[in-house]
Amino acid sequence: MSVEKVEALVVGGGQAGIAMSEHLSGHGIQHLVVERDRIAERWRTARWDSLVTNGPAWHDRFPGMEFSSDPDGFPGKDEVADYFVAYAQKIAAPIRCGVEVTEVTRNAGRPGFRVKTSAGMIEADYVIAATGAFQNPVIPDLVPKGAGIEQIHSSEYRNPAQLRDGAVLVVGAGSSGVQIADELQDSGRRVFLSVGPHGRPPRRYRGQDFCWWLGVLNKWDAEAVPGVEHTTIAVSGAKGGETVDLRRFAAKGMILLGRTEAFRDGRLIFADDLARNLAKGDADYLALLDEADAYVARNGLDLPEEPEARNILPDPKCVSEPILELDLAEAGITSIIWATGYSTEYGWLKVNALDENGRPRHQRGVSSEPGIYFLGLPWQTRRGSSFIWGVWHDARYLADHIAKQRAYLAYRPAALRSTS
Numbered sequence: 001m002s003v004e005k006v007e008a009l010v011v012g013g014g015q016a017g018i019a020m021s022e023h024l025s026g027h028g029i030q031h032l033v034v035e036r037d038r039i040a041e042r043w044r045t046a047r048w049d050s051l052v053t054n055g056p057a058w059h060d061r062f063p064g065m066e067f068s069s070d071p072d073g074f075p076g077k078d079e080v081a082d083y084f085v086a087y088a089q090k091i092a093a094p095i096r097c098g099v100e101v102t103e104v105t106r107n108a109g110r111p112g113f114r115v116k117t118s119a120g121m122i123e124a125d126y127v128i129a130a131t132g133a134f135q136n137p138v139i140p141d142l143v144p145k146g147a148g149i150e151q152i153h154s155s156e157y158r159n160p161a162q163l164r165d166g167a168v169l170v171v172g173a174g175s176s177g178v179q180i181a182d183e184l185q186d187s188g189r190r191v192f193l194s195v196g197p198h199g200r201p202p203r204r205y206r207g208q209d210f211c212w213w214l215g216v217l218n219k220w221d222a223e224a225v226p227g228v229e230h231t232t233i234a235v236s237g238a239k240g241g242e243t244v245d246l247r248r249f250a251a252k253g254m255i256l257l258g259r260t261e262a263f264r265d266g267r268l269i270f271a272d273d274l275a276r277n278l279a280k281g282d283a284d285y286l287a288l289l290d291e292a293d294a295y296v297a298r299n300g301l302d303l304p305e306e307p308e309a310r311n312i313l314p315d316p317k318c319v320s321e322p323i324l325e326l327d328l329a330e331a332g333i334t335s336i337i338w339a340t341g342y343s344t345e346y347g348w349l350k351v352n353a354l355d356e357n358g359r360p361r362h363q364r365g366v367s368s369e370p371g372i373y374f375l376g377l378p379w380q381t382r383r384g385s386s387f388i389w390g391v392w393h394d395a396r397y398l399a400d401h402i403a404k405q406r407a408y409l410a411y412r413p414a415a416l417r418s419t420s
Contacts, residue, residue: 006032008402009113012130013039013095016376018084019062019091019392020128023399031404033130034117039088040133043081045153050183051077052237053388054175059211061386062087072209080388106369107351111409112316113351113371125371126402129360135345139338140171142263149328150269154180154339158202160187166334167191169267169268171260173198174232177339178244182236185254190332195246195274196259200281201234203243206303207294212234213292220384246278250316257323268326275319282312332359365398368406373398404419 008024010017013035024031038044040371053060058071065087067075075083089097096119103116104127115122129413137153145151150164154176160183167190177193185191214220236245252254258274289309296303326333346354353369355361361368364381374380375398376391384390 003114003123004032005123006030007406008032009034009115009122009124010128010129010130011101012096012132012376013037013088014042014130014132014376015040015084015388016130016132016395017095017128018088018091018093019395020130020375020398021088022062022064022091022392023396024402025078025091025093027399028404029092029399029402032122032124033095034101034122035095035097036118039095039099040081042086043077043084047134048154048157048180048183049075049159049297051179052240053080054235054237055211055387056209056237056241058194059209062389062392065090066269074241078339080149087200088415100349102347103350104372106371111371125174125406126373127371128375128398129346129349130375131346131376134342136343137338138338138340138343140260142250142260143268143336147266147328149333150304150335152335152337154337158336160184161187163189164267164334167326169194169333169336170339171244171336171409172196172339172341173234174339174341175235177337178234178249179236179238180337180339181254182238182249184251185252190253190255192255192257192326192331192333193246193249194257194260194270195277197232197277198281199284200244200246201233201235201288202285202309203241203307205289206296206306208303209241210288212314213288214383217288217291217295220382220387220390222383223381224379245313246281247316247319249312251313255323256316257326258317266327266329268328270322270324270326272322272324273323275315278315278319286310365394367403373402376385 008029008031010020010031010033013033016031021033043171052074056069056072057075067083069075101115105114105316107114112123112125139153141390145150154372157180168184169192169410171194171197172179181191181193203210212379236244246256256274258270258272260268261271262269267406344359346358351369351372353367353372360374362374365374367374375395378386380394385394
C-alpha cells in the first residue's frame with residue numbers, strides 16, 4: 001500500500017486548522033489539512049439555532065478578511081461557518097474533507113510520524129492537532145437516566161420546541177447556559193438556572209464593546225496561571241448584544257439556584273453559594289468599569305459617561321432565600337440542559353504528548369513530543385486564545401516554531417558538508 005508523504009499534517013478543518021494552514025503557507029511549508037466532516041462543521045451542527053458570536057464582527061474574525069455584515073453586529077453560526085469556507089478558499093488551504101485520523105505514532109529509527117486515516121496512511125514530519133478542546137460533551141453523572149427527566153448537553157440543544165412540555169433546568173452559567181436559559185424564558189418556559197462561579201463583563205460601556213475594552217486594557221494577552229482555575233464568563237451577542245444580568249433574569253421570573261451538587265430520591269441538591277457567586281461576578285464587573293474609567297481619564301478620551309451602568313438590581317427572593325433542595329416533579333421540571341463544558345479526546349495520539357489524564361502536555365501549544373503541536377486550546381497562550389482572532393495568532397506562533405525547527409534540522413556545519 002502506498003504511503004502519502006507531507007511535511008506537516010494538520011488534523012482538523014475548523015478555525016484552528018484554517019489559521020494553521022495560512023501560516024504554514026506563509027513559511028512555504030508543504031502541508032495537508034484533514035477534516036473528518038465539513039469545514040467548520042461544529043459551527044453548523046453542534047450549536048443551537050439562534051446562536052451568534054459572543055464578540056462583534058469587527059473583532060471575531062481573522063485579520064485577512066472581514067465579515068460582509070455589519071461590523072458592530074454579531075454574526076450567526078451559519079454565517080461564521082460560511083466565513084471559514086470562504087477564508088479557506090481565499091488562502092487556497094489544502095483541506096481534504098471526509099478523512100478521519102485514527103492513530104498517530106512516531107516512526108521507528110527515523111524522524112516523523114505515521115498517521116492512520118480513514119483514507120489510508122500518511123507520513124508527516126510534523127503533526128498539528130487542531131481539533132480544539134470542545135470534543136466530548138460532559139454531563140455529570142448525577143441524575144440517573146431512569147429518573148424520567150429528559151437530559152441533553154448544551155451542544156444538543158437547538159430551540160425550545162425540541163424539549164418536552166414543562167419547566168427546564170439549565171445547569172451552568174457560562175455564555176452557553178445563560179443564553180439558552182434566556183431564550184427558553186422568552187419562549188414562555190419556566191426556567192431554573194444553576195449558577196456556579198462566573199465573570200460577567202459589560203457588553204458595552206461608554207460606547208465601546210467589552211472586546212475593545214479588554215484590548216486597550218491589555219487583558220486579552222493575560223497568560224494562564226498554573227494551578228489557578230479560570231472561571232467562565234457570561235457574555236452574549238444575542239438580541240444585538242446586551243450585558244448578562246442574572247438578577248434581571250430573575251426579575252422576569254427565572255429561578256436562580258446555586259451550583260448543582262447531588263441528586264437523591266427525585267431531588268436535586270444545590271450548594272449554598274448562589275449569593276457568593278453573584279457577588280463575585282458583580283465585583284469583576286465593577287472592577288472592569290473602574291479600570292475603564294481610569295483609562296478614559298488617563299488618556300483624555302471623549303467617551304460618554306455612563307453612571308447607570310453601576311446600578312445593581314436588588315437580590316431577588318431566590319437569592320436572599322436560596323433553594324438548596326428541589327423536587328423535580330413538584331417543580332414541574334421535565335428537561336435538564338447541561339451547559340457543563342467539554343473534555344478533550346486525543347486517544348488517537350499514540351505519542352508522548354499527553355499527561356496521565358489524557359490532556360495535552362505542552363507549552364504554548366508546543367508539545368512534550370518533538371514534532372507534535374496543539375492548537376485551539378483555551379488559554380493556550382493567552383486569554384484571547386479561545387476567540388477566533390486568538391487562535392489565528394496562536395497558529396502563527398506554532399508555524400514560526402516549526403519553521404525554526406526545520407531550519408535547525410537543515411543546517412550542516414562545514415566540516416560535515418565536506419565529508420558527505
